[in-house]
Amino acid sequence: MADYLKSAFRSLTRKRVRTSLTILGIAIGVSSVIIVGNISRCGTTALSTELESLGLSGLTISVSQDAGSISLNETDLNLIKRCDQVEQAAPIVVQSTDVTARKIRTKAIVWGIDTKASQIISINLLYGRLFNNEDIRDGANVCLVDEAFSKSTYLRSNIIGKTVTILCGGVEDNYKVVGIIKTGSGLLQNVIGNYIPTFVYVPYTTVQKASGKDNFDQIAVKIKSGGNVDRIGQTIVDKLDRNNGSAGAFVSNNLAKQKDSLTNMLDIITLILSAVGSVSLLVASLSIMTVMLVSVNERTREIGIKKAIGAKRSSIMLEFMFEAILISFIGCILGLVSGYLISYIGANYFGVALNIRVDVVLPVMGFSILSGTIFGIYPAYKASNLKPVDALRQE
Structure with missing residues (x-):
């Protein structure tokens, strides 16, 4: 050899x-x-x-396009929370708008969330704090921004205490930054950061107050471990239809399947x-x-x-x-x-x-x-x- x-x-x-x-x-x-x-x-x-960091690993409930005047509200949220196999549920109000900091205007998606959202959406807090009950109750002008936004505007990660201007409900208002978060690995922002909007999180009551509405765009649902997401989603939809006296007014989206x-x-x-x-x-x-x-x-x-x-x-x-x-x-x-x-x-x-x-x-x-x-x-x-x-x- x-x-x-x-x-x-x-x-x-x-x-x-x-x-x-x-x-x-x-x-x-x-x-x-x-x-x-x-x-x-x-x-x-x-x-x-x-995708998991954006909440695309669970279940969302929304209203179908043919639902007419039916919308998601606090009653629907409480009904979902009482369903079997539901571990947690949180309201979501979404707006596509502009955010300005240091005269730099950025396209953004404003997510209105509550104190329970961090248990459903994977939010990695780097600096500061998340929303508390007082923020939700008072509809406070506070926000969470991601690290990429901080670096692009102030050239550093920690901008706790700084003020950003958010166009919400057609009106521009100042919001105090109380938390800096990092969503996921940051790969999407590194690769296509110029083509995707910045994510900004504010209390959902603040968005409702600014936009003059009292309903939700979606309800994010966290299913207990081992639960069948599709079956539980259909159960939730059926209960909401019965409670609202409707048929096919609500839609269940298994976001894990979209990720797959x-x-x-x-x-x-x-x-x-x-x-x-x-x-x-x-x-x-x-x-x-x-x-x-x-x-x-x-x-x-x-x-x-x-x-x-x-x-x-x-x-x-x-x-x-x-x-x-x-x-x-x-x-x-x-x-x-x-x-x-x-x-x-x-x-x-x-x-x-x-x-x-x-x-x-x-x-x-x-x-x-x-x-x-x-x-x-x-x-x-x-x-x-x-x-x-x-x-x-x-x-």
């Missing part, structure tokens, strides 16, 4: 440029598959975290990109056959001499097989290293955790070495079948 490896190394160093280009092709193919796999894992993880649909779409895209990467790896493996065939033609006299002094067909074949496997192995290792190096640089830039994926590494290594072996069989077989007399006649 050691002799075959030494012989393979010596043979590969004879034509360094040709060997290096073949190894580079394998490395590029492997690294592309690794990078795509890591993008998939990081993207899926970050997307799930972001997005992650499944990402998985499909990843599969397509991985297939493209695998094709490039296959093409690079084909170059091994070309290189080995050229090597057989160049070393015909050498093969003839070895066979003339007693070298077996199996020895000649194994020698060329080891060369092909060695090219694949070196290219595979370089591809893995470069693929993970690029992946780690990208993950650090976007602030996403990255772990080595054994489920990707092992198949890629296996495919790379196997393809090198397969495409090295024919040149090795051709070399082992050369007749000593014919080989020695070659110039």
Whole structure:
């Protein structure tokens, strides 16, 4: 075994440029598959975290478009809280508007929430406090802003006590910042921060007072562990319809399914990109056959001499097989290293955790070495079948 490896190394160093280009092709193919796999894992993880942080992991109750004058109110909220398998419910009032700080106007979505919302929506408090009962009771002009908004306006994370102007209900008013939050991993803001609005949270009673309405846009519901979200959602809708004397006026949205649909779409895209990467790896493996065939033609006299002094067909074949496997192995290792190096640089830039994926590494290594072996069989077989007399006649 050691002799075959030494012989393979010596043979590969004879034509360094040709060997290096073949190894580079394998490395590029492997690294592309690794990078795509890591993008998939990081993207899926970050997307799930972001959507969960926005409340897209539970259940929301809203009014259908054909409900007429029916709306969600305090009576409906209390009814939902009394339902079996409901752990918590919170009202939500939403407005798309503008927020101004230091004369910088930003598109924003204002979420009117109560003190229980943090138990349903994953809000990571960095500085300050969340809303208290007094804020909700008085409809106070206080707000929570995310860290990205703080950095874009004041160039720092902590802006507790600062004042921002929010256009709510057609009227601009000043709101005191009492809390700084960080939603999810921040990946969406890093990547498409210029295209998505800022999220600002205020007491829902404040939004109602400013807009002159007493109903809710949605009610967010947290289901007890182990509960069937779809079945419980339908039960809630049926109770609300009976209580309001309506039919089909309310809609239950299982947001976890929407999140799953997005992650499944990402998985499909990843599969397509991985297939493209695998094709490039296959093409690079084909170059091994070309290189080995050229090597057989160049070393015909050498093969003839070895066979003339007693070298077996199996020895000649194994020698060329080891060369092909060695090219694949070196290219595979370089591809893995470069693929993970690029992946780690990208993950650090976007602030996403990255772990080595054994489920990707092992198949890629296996495919790379196997393809090198397969495409090295024919040149090795051709070399082992050369007749000593014919080989020695070659110039």
